Amino acid sequence: MSFQLGIVPVLLATLSILAVVKNPNGTRRFWLFFLAMTIAIAFLTLEPAAPIWKVLSFLAFEQFPWRLEAFTTLSLAVLAGAIAMTQEPKDDEQGLSLPTILLGIVILLGSFPYLTAQMQLEAKEGPVGIQGLFRFQQSAGEMTGSTAWVKEIPDWSPMADVYFAGKKVKSKIDYTNIDPDKLWIGVLPNSVGLKANGERIVYHSQEDTTITFNTFYYPGWHAYLTKPQTTEIIRELPIDVVDELGRIRVHITKGQEQWLMLRFDDTLPRVAGEWISAFCILLCLGVLTWDVRAKRSRRRKDEDERKSR
Numbered sequence: 001m002s003f004q005l006g007i008v009p010v011l012l013a014t015l016s017i018l019a020v021v022k023n024p025n026g027t028r029r030f031w032l033f034f035l036a037m038t039i040a041i042a043f044l045t046l047e048p049a050a051p052i053w054k055v056l057s058f059l060a061f062e063q064f065p066w067r068l069e070a071f072t073t074l075s076l077a078v079l080a081g082a083i084a085m086t087q088e089p090k091d092d093e094q095g096l097s098l099p100t101i102l103l104g105i106v107i108l109l110g111s112f113p114y115l116t117a118q119m120q121l122e123a124k125e126g127p128v129g130i131q132g133l134f135r136f137q138q139s140a141g142e143m144t145g146s147t148a149w150v151k152e153i154p155d156w157s158p159m160a161d162v163y164f165a166g167k168k169v170k171s172k173i174d175y176t177n178i179d180p181d182k183l184w185i186g187v188l189p190n191s192v193g194l195k196a197n198g199e200r201i202v203y204h205s206q207e208d209t210t211i212t213f214n215t216f217y218y219p220g221w222h223a224y225l226t227k228p229q230t231t232e233i234i235r236e237l238p239i240d241v242v243d244e245l246g247r248i249r250v251h252i253t254k255g256q257e258q259w260l261m262l263r264f265d266d267t268l269p270r271v272a273g274e275w276i277s278a279f280c281i282l283l284c285l286g287v288l289t290w291d292v293r294a295k296r297s298r299r300r301k302d303e304d305e306r307k308s309r
Contacts, residue, residue, distance in 0.1 A: 003066055005042065008110030009076035012103070013038060016082040031082050034075040041068045041075070060148035080107075130163050147216045149246030159214050170194060171201065174212040174247070182206045198263035200231075205254045210240075212249045213262060217241045220267045223250040226259045233261075 013035070020031040043049050045065040053059050083103055125135035138155065146153055162169055171187045171194055178185070186202040187193055193200050198221075199213070215221070223237040237260070240249040252260065 003069070005069065005072055005076065006110070008107060009072075009080060012080035012083060012106065013076050016079040019083050031079065034078045038072055038075040038079065041072050044068055134160055134163065147218050147246055149217050149241050150244070151246065152244040154245060157214065172199060172214045173201070174214050177212070183209055183211075185211070198261065200226075200259065200261045202228075202257060202259050203252065204256050205252060205258065207254050208252070209254075210249050210251050211260070212242060212247055215248050215262070217246050217248050218264075220264050220270070221248055222263055222265050223248075224261045224263065225253075226261050228257060228259055230259075231261060 016031065017035070020028055020035070044052065045068060049065075053065070080103065123132060123136075125132040125139070158174075159169065159172065168190075170190065171185075173185060173187075175185075182205065184204040188200055188202070201211075203211070217239070221239065223239050224233045225235050225237055226233055238251045240251070241247070242249045248262065250260065250262065252258065
């Protein structure tokens with residue numbers, strides 16, 4: 001996804017305003033909808049829109065305003081097509097119309113640089129990998145991954161030191177404030193311990209305390225007390241969001257050989273989205289099937305009429 005609207009789409013969208021104004025076929029509201037959509041999204045990515053992001057708290061789940069620009073890919077494409085489709089072709093006209101040819105030429109010329117082979121052998125951040133990604137995020141500043149609970153975007157972290165030392169990350173636990181005389185933590189092998197969607201550990205604690213993970217909190221993270229050497233849940237453990245980085249802190253109870261599982265689970269909006277997507281797919285398949293059968297039925301009816309004549 002590009003981080004800009006693009007000179008060619010914006011130019012064509014601007015020219016489409018004239019075409020929409022002169023549109024004779026009564027679909028002006030259709031084009032105006034996508035024009036308003038483009039303007040609204042572009043405005044939401046600018047600094048003057050900051051008060052809107054603060055008032056509409058649910059927008060925080062978007063994390064980065066530039067992600068909204070993905071929708072302009074659709075709206076600008078529709079507006080670009082308005083230039084060639086606002087006039088109905090006459091019966092005696094054949095071939096491509098002049099506006100369509102000019103539109104194609106503009107698009108090709110504007111996209112020509114993307115057809116050039118890239119000869120850069122290595123990025124300035126170094127070879128492709130986790131270290132190169134860290135350098136890119138650090139140099140970009142606002143590209144550093146974070147959530148709405150992060151109040152201060154980090155420049156570095158102890159986890160980065162581990163990666164740059166070429167060591168294998170076995171756990172994301174923050175050992176800074178852990179007293180080894182009161183709390184012992186056993187890290188499991190990566191096959192059962194640290195994974196992309198969470199982490200499992202075993203601990204011995206002499207008192208009720210907390211364990212902080214170097215993981216940004218986000219809806220869907222849960223901590224569970226499980227039976228030994230299994231993922232069978234005994235009960236859920238409370239979670240806090242701590243410090244300026246919005247990290248996860250789990251409250252644990254004292255005990256010997258306690259098994260803790262931190263896991264990212266599905267939430268109600270995600271489950272609802274999956275069901276809605278599945279329903280829409282089935283609906284589209286149903287409409288397609290009905291359309292195919294309707295066309296076959298019409299063809300059979302036409303054939304029967306021709307035979308009867």
